[in-house]
Amino acid sequence: MITMDDIIREGHPTLRKVAEEVSFPLSEEDRQLGKDMMEFLENSQDPVKAEELDLRGGVGLAAPQVDVSKRMAAVLVPSSDPEREEPDFQAVLYNPKIMSHSVQEACLSDGEGCLSVDREVPGYVPRSARITLTYFNEEGEQQKIRLKNYTAIVVQHEIDHLNGVMFYDHINGQNPFALKEGILVIE
Numbered sequence: 001m002i003t004m005d006d007i008i009r010e011g012h013p014t015l016r017k018v019a020e021e022v023s024f025p026l027s028e029e030d031r032q033l034g035k036d037m038m039e040f041l042e043n044s045q046d047p048v049k050a051e052e053l054d055l056r057g058g059v060g061l062a063a064p065q066v067d068v069s070k071r072m073a074a075v076l077v078p079s080s081d082p083e084r085e086e087p088d089f090q091a092v093l094y095n096p097k098i099m100s101h102s103v104q105e106a107c108l109s110d111g112e113g114c115l116s117v118d119r120e121v122p123g124y125v126p127r128s129a130r131i132t133l134t135y136f137n138e139e140g141e142q143q144k145i146r147l148k149n150y151t152a153i154v155v156q157h158e159i160d161h162l163n164g165v166m167f168y169d170h171i172n173g174q175n176p177f178a179l180k181e182g183i184l185v186i187e
């Protein structure tokens with residue numbers, strides 16, 4: 001089971017590497033890692049388990065964050081609709097690729113956090129508001145989906161980890177809270 005002890009922190013070289021594609025059929029190791037990463041997110045979002053295991057809450061986790069430089073990430077975005085039980089988005093993404101994206105940008109009004117960053121880094125993180133994503137599931141089937149708003153932000157944050165990019169690389173150095181014309185600020 002993955003805990004915070006398995007998550008490497010900024011300064012560790014693996015976080016700045018470009019990760020290698022995963023090959024199919026998946027090795028048992030890559031299949032299990034995907035399951036373990038998803039389990040971490042589930043535990044991190046469960047108040048009892050998070051307390052018990054001392055986990056920071058997360059909605060995304062990329063393999064490089066557990067020192068595995070492979071192009072895979074788990075994403076678990078809880079439902080944003082109180083009437084709906086199931087998550088807004090739940091998937092283990094193998095070899096994810098952004099095929100196209102909107103010109104319009106979006107950012108989280110509260111900025112971004114990262115399980116590999118033990119400090120608050122204030123500022124808006126401009127990203128594409130909408131993306132068309134392809135990825136492979138654990139059966140090796142290629143999926144093509146369109147994402148927008150919060151889920152799109154989370155997936156872009158995790159794909160950045162596969163390319164050695166940290167969220168604060170996108171923050172405007174001059175004015176961290178600068179907002180370009182037309183950017184969507186997500187509450």
Ligand SMILES: CNC(=O)c1cccc(C)c1Nc1nc(N2CCN(c3ccccc3Cl)CC2)nc(N2CSC[C@H]2C(=O)NC)n1
Pocket residue numbers: 044045046056057058059060078108110111112113114115120121122153154157158
């Ligand atoms: C500096 N200000 C801030 O961090 C920040 C501050 C306020 C609000 C937001 C919205 C902020 N921003 C931010 N909050 C999150 N969470 C909110 C809490 N939540 C969570 C926590 C506990 C249980 C269940 C859950 Cl669901 C987990 C997710 N997650 C991300 N990111 C950036 S994209 C990848 C994603 C990630 O998983 N990071 C670890 N950013």
Ligand code: NI
Pocket residue numbers: 113114115116157161
């Ligand atoms: Ni992160």
